[in-house]
Amino acid sequence: MSQSVLEFETFPxxxxxxxxxxxxxxSKDVRAAIRDPTMTEFAYINAALIVDPFLVHLAGYRALAAESSGRLNSKSLHTELIYDISGTRHVAESLKRFGITDECKSLxxxxxxxxxxxxxxxxxxxQGEEVPLSELASLADLNLIDKYYKLTKAELQVRSRADAAAFRIGAKDFL
Structure with missing residues (x-):
């Protein structure tokens, strides 16, 4: 099995x-199936925009915190996860950028x-090859990550791309 299970200490x-x-x-068929109400809900994320699994863990924590306080910014916990992994405060833009597209090759x-x-x-x-989560960084599109999180060359000289993105996720409500 290649999947990973993340746990949340604050949410036993x-x-x-x-x-x-x-x-x-x-990807086009998977994307179309997202709208099918009989399908079990998952969050489908464009893997090319995620440089480290920690970012998903952080977004997962934020989504659970929003759910427990009754303050979801989106319609469901799984869309909240996609929203929370982005650096923007716009739900539709987050889903458009970080959700999957018809052309996605890595999910x-x-x-x-x-x-x-x-x-x-x-x-x-x-219809794709399931791979270990350790391959996530190798699938990343660094230019798109820099663009969507608005990372600068100067910032990346003093912190890692994952740290810079984590900062954007954690501070999004205050930026």
Whole structure:
């Protein structure tokens, strides 16, 4: 199994399961299926925009905190995860940039409190190679990451790209 399960100390019993796929051939079909109300909800993230799994963990924490306080900025916990992983305060722009597109070749799929049968059903729908989460950085598009998080060369001289993006995620409510 290549998926990873993240836990949240502040939210006991809550987990976030991640599965990474590359060379996806049916992103358009997966994207169309997102709108199907009979499908189990997952967060489908463009893996090219995520340089480190820690960013997903941080966004997951923010999403759970928003849910527990009744302050979701989006319609569901899984869309909140995508919103929280972005550096912008605009929900639609976050989903457009960090969600999957018809042309996505690498997908990072996440589900809170995922059951094994839900994950198995997901894997049967994605036509791509499931790879370990350790390959995430190798799939990253650094130019797009810099653009969407508004990272500067000067900033990247003193901190890592993952640290700079984490700062944007953590401070988004104050920027």
């Amino acid at each position: 019993g809550r987990t976030l399961t991640l599965a990474l796929f590359k060379n996806c051939k049916n 990072l799929v996440a589900r809170f409190d995922c059951k094994p049968e839900e994950l198995a059903a997901l894997k049967s729908r994605i």
